[in-house]
Amino acid sequence: MILNLEAGMLSKRARDVPADGIAMSCRVRLARNLAGERFPDWATERDRERVYVKVRDALHAEAPDFLVEPVAAYEEQEREVLCEAHLISKDLLERAAGGGVAYAADGSVCVMINEEDHMRIQGFANGLDMQAAWQAADALDTRLEGHLDYAWTPRLGYLTACPSNVGTGLRASAMVHLLGLRLQGETEAVVRGLERMRLLVRGIGGEGSEAAGQIYQISNMDSLGLDEQAIVQRVSRICAEVVRQERNARIRLIQESPLVLVDCLARSLSVLQNARLLATSEALEFLSAMRLGASLGLFTRMKVPEVDKLILTMQPGHLQKVSGMTLNPEERDEMRAEYLSRKMTNVKLKC
């Protein structure tokens, strides 16, 4: 009886599985360096400070609405918050003198100063709107190039600290949620296919990270030999195909293994409502399931944007910022469990 009810309810959902939300966000990053200056990894503190000042002055002239600050000016918790929001990288956090960050008030563009390269200009956009992310980064880059002497040659394009970024210096990436493919056991095949097409597939934290919560970052491998538009369009087109495959996996999951799906959602909700200690990675796994359920409309009082907000705010930096306290890992796990439990109080599975 219960199973019939589930099957009826779910089969109705299968006809209307949305593709929205599978691609969570996208980013286009441009690596830029100044001629005649050592790259940050080999530069002295004084070299990096000099580059920071040049970039800051160019930003003040061309983007006066940007907030430009040295990384050291931020408290440790604030730095973590910026890192969790993907505005800056862990590498930049560790950079002492000369490391800086600049971002627009609306969060659409951000510049990391003296990370691996002198500048990493990043444009952000929702979903798979990679054109918007590219245009945001490109517009700022074009304005800055009048003030800065970029290291560039006609043959190799923009010269970068690592030859893997030389040429356009462009990395276009999309963050995609692929839990449907995981539950169908198809993730590895998709990842292998992407790698054969010379795309990089990484976890949520970028290079070297695991795909916690089945959230993957897909980006281009080649930055030389193709122009910027061609790279952006190619990554965008392939990511759209990945989104289509994830949507199909979700439809098949509903049609062929509804019990597996419902069990996964029910367990996740139950843990989030009742756990007393939750580590970040563990919480991310359960929130990933909540995200899938929410996108299928299977929860009351829980939509995808709310889950995305929880994925961000349950991370250590945000959690401590909200609580206004510095917490040790165990205290954080306790606070995270309590926070998520409170948010899940009125959430119910519809089937």
Next chain:
Amino acid sequence: MKCELCHKAEAETVIRKKDAGEEQELYVCRACAHETARGEAAAAPKPAAAPVPSDALSALPLMGMILDAAFEIVGRAVNLSELTCPACGITRSEYRKSSRLGCPACYEAFAKELDTAVLEMHRSLQHVGKTPEKARAMWQRQQLENALSDAVKGQRYEEAIALRDQIRRLSQPEGQQGGLA
């Protein structure tokens, strides 16, 4: 990059070797660098054989230590000729160890090895994207200045005058360029 002698180990240093009277620059691994140094030492003309003193055999372990030290010195001498970027001073092995170049000029200093790596990474050696006007003009001027310096050194004065005029034209504001008013 693989050693150009054994083609197995990673090349770590550069040596100069005479082949059919012509001196070659080779990128080789540490073992091949030592082997080459040993070979050259063995091929060097030897002094006439002297009578072996009776206690010479007991000194063999000591000789071994002296030879090891000598090879170490040869090894270090070989490394002295390692490629170095003239602008930032990082060596080829430092770059290889960190996978990060020292400065933009390293692309020229390590061009031979980098071209191979870049081609492997991107399947291309030609940029086709955005061109920053200021950087392009700066690059063009640098090329002309290098050519002018070469022309002066080679006492090709007519060519040098033409190059100097080109550089002057580049320095003029846009409206003043060209012969027509």
